[in-house]
Amino acid sequence: MQVQTNYDLTTILAGFRSLSDPIRLSVVELLQAQELCVCDLCEKLDISQSKLSFHLKILKEAGLIRPRQAGRWIYYSLNLPQFVVLEQYLSEYRRFSPVLPARVCKD
Amino acid sequence: MQVQTNYDLTTILAGFRSLSDPIRLSVVELLQAQELCVCDLCEKLDISQSKLSFHLKILKEAGLIRPRQAGRWIYYSLNLPQFVVLEQYLSEYRRFSPVLPARVCKD
DNA sequence: AAATTATTTCAATTCAAGTTGATGCAAGTT
DNA sequence: AACTTGCATCAACTTGAATTGAAATAATTT
Numbered sequence: 001m002q003v004q005t006n007y008d009l010t011t012i013l014a015g016f017r018s019l020s021d022p023i024r025l026s027v028v029e030l031l032q033a034q035e036l037c038v039c040d041l042c043e044k045l046d047i048s049q050s051k052l053s054f055h056l057k058i059l060k061e062a063g064l065i066r067p068r069q070a071g072r073w074i075y076y077s078l079n080l081p082q083f084v085v086l087e088q089y090l091s092e093y094r095r096f097s098p099v100l101p102a103r104v105c106k107d
Numbered sequence: 108m109q110v111q112t113n114y115d116l117t118t119i120l121a122g123f124r125s126l127s128d129p130i131r132l133s134v135v136e137l138l139q140a141q142e143l144c145v146c147d148l149c150e151k152l153d154i155s156q157s158k159l160s161f162h163l164k165i166l167k168e169a170g171l172i173r174p175r176q177a178g179r180w181i182y183y184s185l186n187l188p189q190f191v192v193l194e195q196y197l198s199e200y201r202r203f204s205p206v207l208p209a210r211v212c213k214d
Numbered sequence: 215a216a217a218t219t220a221t222t223t224c225a226a227t228t229c230a231a232g233t234t235g236a237t238g239c240a241a242g243t244t
Numbered sequence: 245a246a247c248t249t250g251c252a253t254c255a256a257c258t259t260g261a262a263t264t265g266a267a268a269t270a271a272t273t274t
Contacts, residue, residue: 009132017127020120021232032200038251051233053252058231072241072250080201087197093139093190128262145221158263160222165261179220179271216274223268232259243248 007089011063015086018062023047024055028078031065035077114196118170122193125169130154131162135185138172142184 018024026045030036038056042049056076059065063082068075125131133152137143143151149159163183166172170189175182 009129013127013129013132016123016132020124020127022116022120023232025116025120028200039249042250048234049251050235050253054232057252069241074251078200083197083200087194087201090190090194090197093135093185094187094194130262146219155264156221157223157265161262164222176271179218181221218271218273220271221269224266226264228261228263230259230261232257234255234257236254236256238253239251241249241251244246 007085011082012086012089014062015064015082018059018064019086021055021058023051024059027052027055027059027076028064031076031078035068035075037070037073037075039073041076114192118189119193119196121169122171122189125166125171126193128162128165130158131166134159134162134166134183135171138183138185142175142182144180144182146180148183 019028023045027041030041030044036044038049038052041056042052045052056065056067060067060076063079065076066079068077126135130152134148137148137151145156145159145163148163149156152159163172163174167174167183170186172183173186175184
């Protein structure tokens with residue numbers, strides 16, 4: 001409740017959901033090193049193109065990656081600010097963590 | 108690939124998946140303030156007990172929360188180290204990322 | 215020991231997410 | 245203009261996750 005009224009929860013949820021799939025996690029790990037086009041990713045991950053496209057869309061809609069068109073290739077790269085948003089969301093848990101005693105459950 | 112061979116990818120995935128559901132995110136936000144028993148969470152979230160129990164189990168298995176039994180109540184609290192693991196996983200993207208020039212949208 | 219309370223588990227159902235192959239589209243090539 | 249290439253989208257299908265109500269368990273009280 002007190003953690004972040006300043007973040008958009010929907011975006012946070014979409015971000016975590018995007019990163020909760022092994023293929024998508026592999027994608028961002030590959031993109032972490034360098035910008036890659038779809039066919040590169042396809043090859044490196046050894047999955048079908050339409051399957052990859054599906055996952056790229058989810059990552060893109062979560063704001064974690066962004067496309068750049070160059071001729072007929074589309075290069076994807078990480079959108080770091082969105083990673084930072086997620087990172088900072090998580091950091092709030094640590095930062096404001098209580099040293100409060102447990103509430104006693106009494107009726 | 109290059110990001111973290113030192114993390115267990117399965118744990119990371121489970122962590123993100125756990126945080127990708129609105130109910131579970133609400134749970135950890137409530138627990139961020141203080142330890143709570145199941146009945147408290149149930150009441151605050153206004154959901155059925157079995158439903159909550161299902162989500163608590165997922166969070167617990169992801170290592171994000173942990174139970175503490177006191178009599179017939181079970182108090183759940185955050186397991187901060189696991190939040191830190193996720194936070195640090197995300198931070199690696201920022202830290203080792205190639206410094207790209209800010210791209211200006213020219214539409 | 216029976217009754218009560220807090221919580222988990224189970225089986226059945228519903229709903230959302232992932233996969234597949236085909237089709238469409240836009241950019242580049244001939 | 246027709247053809248190819250790189251990618252996205254669609255519809256049908258398969259799989260997995262979430263919800264529900266009922267039953268099971270376990271600690272507590274009477």
